Amino acid sequence: MSAHTDIDRDGWLARLPPRWQPYLLLARLDRPIGVWLLFLPGLWSILLARPGGARTLWLVALFALGSLLMRAAGCIVNDMWDRDLDRNVARTAGRPLASGALGLRQAAGFLASLLAVSLVILLQLPPFAQILGVASLVLVATYPLAKRITWWPQIMLGFTFGWGAPLGFAAAENRLDAAALFLYLAAIFWILGYDTIYAHQDREDDALVGVKSTARLFGRHTRPFLAVCYTLSLLALAAAGAEAGRGVAFFAALSVPAALLARQVVKLDIDNPALCLRLFKANREAGLAIAFALALG
DSSP states (O other), X not given: OTTOOOOOSSSGGGGSOTTTHHHHHHTTTTOTXXXXXXXXXXXXXHHXXXXXXXXXXXXXXXXXXXXXXXXXXXXXXXXXXXXXHHTTSTTTTTSHHHHTSSOHHHHHHHHHHHHHHHHHHHTTSOHXXXXXXHHHHHHHHHHHHHHHHOSOHHHHHHHHHTTHHHHHHHHHHSSOOHHHHHHHHHHHHHHHHHHHHHHGGGHHHHHXXXXXXXXXXXXXXXXXXXXXXXXXXXHHHHHHXXXXXXXXXXXXXXXXXXXXXXXXXXXXXXXXXXXXXXHHHTHHHHHHHHHHHHHHO
């Protein structure tokens, strides 16, 4: 496990000017899966609200760009908090702040630039959505502390990465209702499940440095825990659809993400970090299948 890393230094970033590369690695642009996973709950809620053709496309575009920027900002905040811990974990030791490729001042300047552009995007949304967007900064800033104080940092990530669910609905409707809250609950349980898979990549190193996680908490019992998380997520999705008046097509289409999530439970091998990473990344397809069900419904 000690040789495993998910940093991609040989992809498209390698063709860019060398001085840019540490910033783009800091923003995790070598690994776009995080942008997808942040974007998808917002996409779900926009499709659930059904604001209309042109408005839907405009909101999806704003949320796609916002997800790119805010995921990068969140990664910078995380690495600023964790730079000392990251040096002692094989998968993260090569990150720019942990390795010394960038300093804190450079990271803070980059973070400020990302937040400034994100603010411009946020100002395109209705007032209630703007309030929710500003509130999300509290979650972004405090999430990295969770692994130091609780065995459940993955649920904190659920609240943070799932925030797009209420935010997207508010962007479309300037309000929240029960369907949006059920959708947020679905996102939280989904993220709790997939981030537990992700955390198994670092389980042994985390134990050495004292970092807590649901991967360490459940260990060999992760498979039933994952099954419970994904089942609760699907039930919350069904409740959101029922509250929104979705028809039979929506509930039938939920069988596709259900099958994709069940496959992750069956295939999981917590001692194979490369497989854990593949299963984690497979949640892009599962999330898109949920979006398709909402659009179909």
